[in-house]
Amino acid sequence: MHPEKTKHAFEPKIIAFVCTWCTYAGADLAGTSRMQYPANVRVLKFPCTGRIDPVFILKAFQQGADGVLVSGCHPGDCHYIAGNFHARRRFAAFRKLLEFVGVDLGRLQFSWVSAAEGGKWVEMVTGLTERVRLMGPMQEFKELALEEQWSGAINTPELQEAYNSI
């Protein structure tokens, strides 16, 4: 029954921050309807998109995510009345900040997926996975994490001399 799987050189790691009332139920619907979508996505369930702190996205990238998806209820459908409205403003600001420090916004996707939109969830996940696959691994944050440093980089002749003599 399963369609033939294509082998890829690079399997991106996608982290999805979803709200429990809409998108999680939507993803559940996609599952119970036996729709196929890439297994690259790791779903993290939150009470509401309003609970998703921008620092979570940062942390995801630092811990090795190649793409991040944030998804919740459509405006007006929030279980907590206005959580997604607040989140919308916060993420509008946050993505501008990430863009300014040089993160490619192609790796960050925001969407509204309701509990009835299993198809849209599949579309979102597939779209982001394929896009990130083309972009390749997210190197920037991984390199940062691997980089040890001494804040006073050796940039004076005296220090360089002392360093060489060790």
Place this chain on the structure above:
Amino acid sequence: MHDNPIDTSIYAAVTEAIQGEARRILSEGHVAAVVGYAAARRKGSAQPVVVTRADDAGKLIFSAACVNNLAVYLTKARKEIPKSGKIGIVVKGCDLKALVGLMGESQLKREELYLIGVPCAGVLASTIQPDTALTAGTIAPKCRECDAHLPTGCDFVPARQPVTPELEKHYSAEIARLEAMTPAERWAYWKGQFKKCIKCYACRQVCPFCFCEQCLCDRNKPQMVETTPRPAGNFAWHIVRAMHLAGRCAGCAECERVCPMDIPLNLLNRKMAKELKELYDYEAGFEVREKGPLATYDEKDDQSFIK
């Protein structure tokens, strides 16, 4: 061009007016203390001072070396100021914006403060040489694009009009320069800047808006931001800092001034201010608003970035 002097002749009259007003409110018992600037040991330098006796009002000054944003003493160091009675405070326009922001966040009450506004033509970028004359070259970058030379809504403002020549804008030019770069170039630029960070947290300490009892960045369960001065933790700290100040920062640029590693911190804050102005038409000003742009919402907000 850079040596063009900036007229600070009003500062002598302003100093006198501040002293007179401080003496009056202290002797008449309107306030318990006045937070202001006093001359420090080195010639031309200034330091923050808390004056509690009318006799000491003569200590107060205002000069181009009065760079500090005194609003910080009313939030974090509040315990060091007598709790009883009103507090008088000397504020420049930029400092007043911070105070207004704090009032909006219910950290301060207007009726507990006696505001002595300062007509300000600008202050020095650096006080390493406090006796330097204020010129187009030595003026602080924030003063180059200041729109608050004359504070409004204060209890007392000396009736002087500062002369404010049109100067080349620093932050706007820098933001435009960075925005024109590719993401990879911007990343390299900020990586180079954040690499210098030694995590001394001077920027947090001096910021009037960083008043959380426990900072998210100090927590270790869960640890959201690595605390060691390594590139990963530095990057996260500066992004979190900029994000937490988005829509709140009043642009006093104290973070940038105190940074021992000369990281252009205010550049991030100004960028966020610019974006929030474009998105939600919000700007830090002299009017107390109950909620900042990120604490409120509109059902018709732009969502073109959300699929």
